[in-house]
Amino acid sequence: MDDQNKNLILAVVLSGIVLLGWQVFFPAQEPATSVTLTTPAATSDGTxxxxxxxxxxxxxxxxxxxxxxxxxxxxxxxxxxxxxxxxxxxxxxxxxxxxxxxxxxxxxxxxxxxxxxxxxxxxxxxxxxxxxxxxxxxxxxxxxxxxxxxxxxxxxxxxxxxxxxxxxxxxxxxxxxxxxxxxxxxxxxxxxxxxxxxxxxxxxxxxxxxxxxxxxxxxxxxxxxxxxxxxxxxxxxxxxxxxxxxxxxxxxxxxxxxxxxxxxxxxxxxxxxxxxxxxxxxxxxxxxxxxxxxxxxxxxxxxxxxxxxxxxxxxxxxxxxxxxxxxxxxxxxxGYQDDKGFYRFIYSIDWGIFFFFTQPIFRLLHALNGLIGNMGWSIIALTILIKGIMFPLAYKSYVSMARMKELQPEMEKMKEAAGDDREKLQKGMMELYKKNKVNPASGCLPLILQIPVFFSLYKVIFVTIELRHAPWISWIRDLSAPDPSSILNLFGLLSFAPPDPNSIFAIASLGILPILLGISMWLQQKLNPAPTDAAQAMIFAWMPWVFMFMLGSFASGLVLYWISNNTITFIQQYLIMRSHGHKPDLFGNILRSLRLKKKEGSA
Incomplete structure (x- = not known):
C-alpha cells in the first residue's frame, strides 16, 4: 500500500473516530427545557x-x-x-x-x-x-x-x-x-x-x-x-x-x-x-x-x-x-468573578477537558456576536478567523496535494508496470515523492489539528446558554438544535410535518444544512488526489453522503461551522492549486474511478 493511500485511509479512520465518538457520547435526545425532578419520598404525615x-x-x-x-x-x-x-x-x-x-x-x-x-x-x-x-x-x-x-x-x-x-x-x-x-x-x-x-x-x-x-x-x-x-x-x-x-x-x-x-x-x-x-x-x-x-x-x-x-x-x-x-x-x-471576587466562578460553566481551546473560542465567538449581533454570522466569522490562523500550515498541505495531483499519471503508470510487486511499487513511489519534494502525510496534520477545535466548538454550542434559541436566518431559529427543515416535505412546501427528531425515520429527514454539508464535503474531496485502488475510491465517494446523514441531527450551529470550514478550505485549496499551474478537475476523479472499476471487473 503506497503512502498516499495510507494518508487517505488515516483520514477516514480519524473521521470515523469522530463520528463514532459522537454516536456514543452524544446520543440524539430532546434537549432539556426545564428542571424536572421525581416525586420525593415522604413520611406518613406528609413531611x-x-x-x-x-x-x-x-x-x-x-x-x-x-x-x-x-x-x-x-x-x-x-x-x-x-x-x-x-x-x-x-x-x-x-x-x-x-x-x-x-x-x-x-x-x-x-x-x-x-x-x-x-x-x-x-x-x-x-x-x-x-x-x-x-x-x-x-x-x-x-x-x-x-x-x-x-x-x-x-x-x-x-x-x-x-x-x-x-x-x-x-x-x-x-x-x-x-x-x-x-x-x-x-x-x-x-x-x-x-x-x-x-x-x-x-x-x-x-x-x-x-x-x-x-x-x-x-x-x-x-x-x-x-x-x-x-x-x-x-x-x-x-x-x-x-x-x-x-x-x-x-x-x-x-x-x-x-x-x-x-x-x-x-x-x-x-x-x-x-x-x-x-x-x-x-x-x-x-x-x-x-x-x-x-x-x-x-x-x-x-x-x-x-x-x-x-x-x-x-x-x-x-x-x-x-x-x-x-x-x-x-x-x-x-462579572461576579471580577467585581465580587468570586474565586474561579467562571469554571462553574462546564468547559470540558479542552478548556484551553473552549474558553478562547467562546470568548472570541462572544466578542464577534457583540459586533455582528447574530450568532450564525458570528460562527461563520469565527471559522474564517480559525482558517486564517491555520493557513500557513494548510498552505504547505495544499501545495503538496497539488503536486501529488500532477504526479497522478506517473503513479498510474508505475502501478501498471509494477503489477503485483507491491514492494517495487512502494519503492518507486517513495523515490517519486522524494524527487518531486512531496510529503504525502502533510495533508493529515490540518485534519488532526481540526479535531480538538471541532470538539471544542461543539462543547461551546452545546453547553453555553448564549447559543440556546439563538436564531440565524429564516428557518434556523435555534442554532443549538438540528435543522428543522426536511427534504421529505420539500423544505416546507408540503403541509405535513417531518418525522420527530428522535424517531427511526428522522435519519431520512434531511434538512437544508446537512445537504449543503454533504455537497461541500464532496467538492472538497474532488480536489484531493484520487485513490488508485477502486475499493478505496468507492469508500471515499460515499463518505460525504454518509456524513450528511449522520450529522443531520447535530446542532445547526455546528453544521454551519463545518459547511463554512469546508467551503473556505475548498476555495483556499482551489486557488493554491491554480497558482501552481494545476487546474483542478472536479469531475475527472469520478470518471477515472468508474473506468478503473470497469477495467478491473473485465479483467
Whole structure:
C-alpha cells in the first residue's frame, strides 16, 4: 500500500473516530427545557426529614428538623420582581423557593418561562433556606430554622432597588433579622444578623442550604456535567447525583455526606445544562462546604456553614453571603468573578477537558456576536478567523496535494508496470515523492489539528446558554438544535410535518444544512488526489453522503461551522492549486474511478 493511500485511509479512520465518538457520547435526545425532578419520598404525615448543619465549633448541637408542607404555595409570601426574575419568598423559613427566569422560555414556540426553584408541596421541590445552628445553652427552638414563621419588617416586594427585611424574635432576648437584596441579574445578597438583648452570651452559627428533592432527570450526554459543582480553595470538584448518593454514611449527620473545609475562597451548588443554584460566602471567609444526600427522604443538598460566633449581651453579630440562582450566562458569571471576587466562578460553566481551546473560542465567538449581533454570522466569522490562523500550515498541505495531483499519471503508470510487486511499487513511489519534494502525510496534520477545535466548538454550542434559541436566518431559529427543515416535505412546501427528531425515520429527514454539508464535503474531496485502488475510491465517494446523514441531527450551529470550514478550505485549496499551474478537475476523479472499476471487473 503506497503512502498516499495510507494518508487517505488515516483520514477516514480519524473521521470515523469522530463520528463514532459522537454516536456514543452524544446520543440524539430532546434537549432539556426545564428542571424536572421525581416525586420525593415522604413520611406518613406528609413531611420530609432534613438534618440541620453542624457548624464549626465543638459545642454546636445537631438536632432533628423538618421541612414540612407548611411552606407550600399558600403560605404567606413576599413577591420577587425584577427585569429578569419573578417569584416569591415564603415566610415559612424565609425560603427562596419560587423563582422563574423571564428571559428564557421552555420552548422556542412557547410563552411559558423557565421555572428554576419550586417550593415543598409541588412535584419538584428545589429551594434555598437559611438559618442559625444553636450552640452552648441554646436549643433548636431558640434560633430560626427551616419552619420558623418570619415577619416582614421592611419591603413589600423584592426588587433591584428595594430589599426586603424579615424579622423573628425568640422571646428570650434574641432578635434575628434577614435582609435579602438582589442585583439586576441573578445574585441574591443574604445578610443575617442577631441582636442579643438578653443576659447570657449566645453561641450560634449561620448557614445556608440549597435542597433538591428527588433525583433530577438529567440529560444523558457524556459531554455535559449536571450535578454538584463546588470550588474548595484551589480545587474544583464535580460529581453527578449517583456519585453523591454513594458518599459514605455519617451517623452524626444522618446522611451520606462529604465535608470540606474552605480556608479563603469557595462556593458550592447544583448545576444543570443552562441553570445553576449556588451558595457563595464572602471571598476570604472560611466556611465548611457540605454535600449531602438524605437517603430516607431522597433529598440532595449543599450547605455553607459559617464559623460559630459568640454574641455577648447588648451586642450583635452580622454576616453576608450570596446566592446565585439563574442562567449560566458567561458575561454575568464573569462579572461576579471580577467585581465580587468570586474565586474561579467562571469554571462553574462546564468547559470540558479542552478548556484551553473552549474558553478562547467562546470568548472570541462572544466578542464577534457583540459586533455582528447574530450568532450564525458570528460562527461563520469565527471559522474564517480559525482558517486564517491555520493557513500557513494548510498552505504547505495544499501545495503538496497539488503536486501529488500532477504526479497522478506517473503513479498510474508505475502501478501498471509494477503489477503485483507491491514492494517495487512502494519503492518507486517513495523515490517519486522524494524527487518531486512531496510529503504525502502533510495533508493529515490540518485534519488532526481540526479535531480538538471541532470538539471544542461543539462543547461551546452545546453547553453555553448564549447559543440556546439563538436564531440565524429564516428557518434556523435555534442554532443549538438540528435543522428543522426536511427534504421529505420539500423544505416546507408540503403541509405535513417531518418525522420527530428522535424517531427511526428522522435519519431520512434531511434538512437544508446537512445537504449543503454533504455537497461541500464532496467538492472538497474532488480536489484531493484520487485513490488508485477502486475499493478505496468507492469508500471515499460515499463518505460525504454518509456524513450528511449522520450529522443531520447535530446542532445547526455546528453544521454551519463545518459547511463554512469546508467551503473556505475548498476555495483556499482551489486557488493554491491554480497558482501552481494545476487546474483542478472536479469531475475527472469520478470518471477515472468508474473506468478503473470497469477495467478491473473485465479483467
Amino acid at each position: 420530609v426529614a432534613i438534618t440541620p448543619p453542624l457548624a464549626q465549633g465543638g459545642d454546636i448541637a445537631i438536632e432533628a428538623n423538618t421541612l414540612s408542607t407548611a411552606s407550600a404555595p399558600q403560605a404567606p409570601r413576599v413577591s420577587i420582581d425584577t427585569d429578569r426574575l419573578k417569584g416569591s419568598i415564603s415566610l415559612v423559613g424565609g425560603r427562596i423557593d419560587d423563582l422563574s427566569l423571564k428571559d428564557y422560555t421552555v420552548d422556542i414556540d412557547s410563552d411559558e418561562i423557565v421555572t428554576l426553584l419550586t417550593p415543598v408541596g409541588t412535584e419538584t421541590p428545589y429551594y434555598a433556606v437559611y438559618g442559625w445552628a444553636p450552640g452552648g445553652n441554646l436549643g433548636q427552638d431558640d434560633v430560626p430554622g427551616a419552619n420558623t414563621i418570619w415577619s416582614v419588617e421592611t419591603g413589600d416586594v423584592l426588587t433591584v432597588s428595594t430589599p426586603v427585611t424579615l424579622t423573628w424574635d425568640n422571646d428570650k432576648g434574641l432578635t434575628f433579622r434577614r435582609t435579602i437584596s438582589i442585583d439586576k441579574d441573578y445574585l441574591f445578597s443574604i445578610t443575617q444578623s442577631v441582636q442579643n438583648d438578653g443576659t447570657d452570651a449566645a453561641r450560634l452559627a449561620a448557614y445556608g442550604i440549597v435542597a433538591r428533592h428527588g433525583t433530577p432527570d438529567v440529560s444523558k450526554y457524556f459531554v455535559l456535567h449536571e450535578g454538584l459543582v463546588r470550588q474548595t480553595d484551589k480545587d474544583l470538584e464535580e460529581a453527578n447525583y449517583k456519585d453523591i448518593a454513594k458518599y459514605d454514611f455519617d451517623a452524626r449527620e444522618g446522611a451520606q455526606v462529604e465535608i470540606a473545609q474552605v480556608e479563603e475562597n469557595g462556593w458550592v451548588g447544583f448545576t444543570d445544562k443552562n441553570w445553576m443554584t449556588t451558595l457563595v460566602p464572602q471571598p476570604g471567609q472560611p466556611f465548611t462546604s457540605v454535600v449531602k444526600f438524605v437517603q430516607t427522604a431522597e433529598i440532595y443538598q449543599v450547605e455553607s456553614r459559617l464559623p460559630a460566633q459568640v454574641v455577648e449581651p447588648g451586642s450583635s453579630a452580622e454576616n453576608t453571603t450570596y446566592l446565585f440562582a439563574g442562567a449560566k450566562e458567561w458575561e454575568a458569571i464573569k
